Amino acid sequence: MSRSQDPHPSRSIFPFGNPFRMKSHKGSHLSPQLLGVLQGFETTLAERLRKLMPKSKDEILSLSWMTFAMKSLCESHNDIRTLITDLELPVSNWDDKWVDVYFDISTKLLDICNAFSSELSRLNQGNLPLKCALHHLGPASSKSFLRACSLLDDWRRHINAKNPRIEKCSTILDGLVGSLDLPKVKNSAKGKVLMQAMYGIKVETVFVCSVFSAAFSGSSKKLLDLDVADVYAWAPAFKSLQNLVNEEIRVRFSSGKFSVLNELEAVDAVVKELYPTIQGGVNTEDKVEPELHLKTVEELGAAAEKLSQGMDLLAKGVDGFFQAVLTSRDTLLSSLRFDKNVNDRVVGRNMDQQVVY
Template sequence: MVLSRRNPLKALLPKKNNACISPHLLSLLNNFETSLTASIAELVPKDGDYITVSWMIQAMHSLCETHQSISTLMTTDVDLRPVSEMEESMYADISSKLLELCDAFTSELARLNRGNMLLKLAFSDPEDVSLSHLDCWRQHMASKNPKIENSGEVLSSLVEDMDRSHHHGLYKKVNKKNTKEYEEEKVLMRALYGVKVKTLYIFSVFAAAFSGSSKNILFINIPKEVEDEDEEDDQDEVPWEQAFMELQNMIMTTFLSKRFVVIKDVVAVESGVEMVYAVVQEGSVPNSLMFEPLIQSVMELSERLDLVSKETSCLFNTVIAARDELFERLRTKYEDELAESN
């Protein structure tokens, strides 16, 4: 899945217009993008090991922090004008899809943990492991989650919505350049672009890992375009681009080399259970060297999946809070306009 090739950075703070942006706003933007760069770089594992539940915890925690930071920038650092009905409608559409994906991920994490509960039941008596319990676990793990099956379609529509809203934000007020409003909007739009790219990509990796299909993974192009044909060095750049491309290329290389997507911790448990199943099916009792490490792995996997779910809930709540803030600003705008008309 490829994100739109149109360069959304073309109209965002080109070098020849940077002089029009106040030092305060440029400082806010630089600090935000520096933090974003560091957060993306931290998601590139040193050993290139994808996808582990530990990485998923880190990635979702990082997303939650990024969304909290952009919320602070929108509501505290930058004195934004009241939103319009169109902006409110666009953000409502986009955020609803983000929440839908968060819900899908949470439901899949719960499904995986239900499988772990079945294993804990099956392993309650090591000397009497029941094949019927293991068969129940097998059937459960083979089941499909409709919400995850639909995640690719939601991602595609999210790409379209975000691209449309970004384009609207860039070009709706071209006649008001060099105003304070123009400065604030362009700074915010550029910051939001980075948040969108990071969010979309990590969500696509989660969707691919949960569905077991790399077709859900986005490939996001961040092209450089020359603003002035007579000035070859006058190009738009974002400081987080290099870190993001390193992350994206490493994940893509790993997935393509293995031709499918897996969550390593889950696969390790599944492999261990199948070994136990084969032993029990033969009428033997699993030895402690096989059984005890497997039980420990199941316990650790449950704890880590709970942490992913916790971080996903954090992101869900952060998006909800941002929606509430946006709607409150819109309500205040209407009340002010009504008061003025009276």
């Protein structure tokens, strides 16, 4: 299904003009060293985005791909810390607007991470009725089948429930989109490099988080289509990635699947296959073919185990991203405190000198 056929187009994210209209620096304004640092950063980002490109549409929204996306964000945010070190840009030279924007963004990202962790924890809680159902599917008796049916119904209701914290992610992401229009940098070539690098990282971050938000909320309306200028070295890789992933997610939503998450859908597919059999076995045990029943139960067990392991790995990935953002925040805070202490000592020394003279 093409985007033109989508009856629910993505919401507009440019109500007050396009915040992505950010002019690129002219190469003549940067020294060869600074230009090399920026080009190296953007080349790495472009390669990272290319690696995120799924080999097939079937990989999109697999828990392994989502875990890899979280790892990619961790690496990108760690690269920002490295870039600041390479630029040798003292905190004292940071414009107040840069600091304010950075802390606002990091606060929003921490909130989003907490929401994702909350949802993964909620989904993992669904493993309990699923495991109990598998236990009751072992013995072929009408009583055990009746209990299994009830537990599988509980699992579906639990998975389909809405998480209020995920619903709020959409508003948080809108705030991040607004912050993509970075503060203007005057008289600081290093500042321009830092702002342009941060722009690329934020675009990747908003994209990945909007994909997660859509997947967890069960709504393609949560997807964001980010318009990035071609002046950035990573833009072609990003556009290809965004177009493929967003379009496939919209197709899945339009098909009415139980879940757009691959592993959840796989479990539900086996449940649907198994359900009529065990319902029939509630009243007439003869309807249950032992070999076929055993095979289907084993398939459900394998699918449930794959789902559980995938959720655990993704939860660790989200926690890793949370820690990366938190570490960057702490590093900047420590630098600000250190810079303030140094400046206070310098001011004090100057005042003492004035007294002596």
